[in-house]
Amino acid sequence: MARSSMQVLSKGEIEQVHQTSLKILSEVGVKVDSPSVRVLLEKGGARVDKKKGIIYLDESLVTGALKTAPKKVKICSRGGRDYSIPEQGVQLISPDGQPPAIFDVSKGQKRRSVLKDSIDLAILCDALPEVDYVWPPVVATDMPSSRSSFYEFLVTMAYCSKHIQHGAASAEEARFQVEVASAVLGSEEDLKKRPIFSDVCTPISPLRYDQGEAEALVVLSRAGVPLVHLTMGIAGSVSPVTVAGTLAIINAENLCGLTMCQIASPGAPSIYSSFSGVSDLKSGFFVCGTPEGVLMDTAAVEMAKHYGLPSCAGGPGTSARSLSAEAGYQSAMSTMAAILAGSDLLVGLGGLDRDAMVSPEKLVMDCELWRWLKRLRVGVTVDEATLGFDAIKRQGPGGVFLSDPHTLKHMRKCLMIPQVTSYHSPGEPNYAMDELIEHAKKKTKQILAEHKPPLLSKEVAIRVGAVAEKYGILLPDGKQIFPHA
Known part of the structure; x- marks a missing residue:
């Protein structure tokens, strides 16, 4: 059985991108806003312009980093679903990560997301089998802004048993995450053996790390937490307008993060990543779900494979602001490309409005899309059983296979059974988008009413609660968040 695939770069073009990225790192450099991290990098072999705060990485330093970076990365969870990527036939997907708004499908408009949404979405993601790992889907805007991300990490750990992907804006937040996860598993050594969370480290394109991100990177690297070097090139805005020019920035930032x-x-452990797109040159706004953005992320996956590194790419991204046809075709295009390119991780389930908003109903619909597109990736199995000659002989010319034993034996394995999509017969009324949304809405409500995520033991909850209290992560009434069995 041949597997479908997609490739946009030749070997020669991959080498050109690599060499240009090395020139960027050695001649243009990367601005690192943290004095302590600059000192660390200088001791490690980087050249540093102390006045400008720019570090320069020579080819030998980058090459050495590529040699020591592990070629397989563990993606573990407190619920026991563990992976080691890259792994043949394994592609994992998560929701979109931490926009500050949620789409209220009942009112057809967006609203600010709150902590209750973070909890509900953690439960929804825990229940949906298609969701493999969870980037907290929204910001808890009703919590103190300087601490909202702490709350989101905590409630996702509490209400979801899957691997968590998060972000840390400071060394303090990174330490908090390490302490919480270590409390769940038992110790920091246990966390190194089974990292139940990973972190997204996002440089400010082009070629800059703010102080908090850089210092968090150091803390997390030393704790053995996998780091996803999520670059967000925007062609025509913070990177060259060409796909190749943006790819050079994407690659340089990934190599820089990995070397750090x-x-x-x-x-x-490091994961090569891109979630890039283009700038609408009329407004200057970022636009996702475009052909150029898809090409950038696909090419980035190829660069990761060239280096032998695990990869993460954008999944069902869209610029649409509602559950519309635009959201459907943009999400399908970007997800299909990432699947065919062979990205190990994808992110973006439920995202709307350039990833500035999440819809629980779209998350459910995107899971349907994910199932269908993965089916295309698997391809066709041709063997004696699937060819079905005996069934063809039984039915003969003009026969009907609906009740044939071959159909009954193979139908569940061979046919995708939709969960929110409707297959209408010709005589039924016209199929409307509203019907699909209603099905997704009904499924979302049912899950939230019925699903009980596996809670931690009282002993573990007490340990985690002590960490939360240490960092001041309590509810407004002073109560702790973390429930227990």
């Missing part, structure tokens, strides 16, 4: 990790802690 290896200097901080040789052997630290």
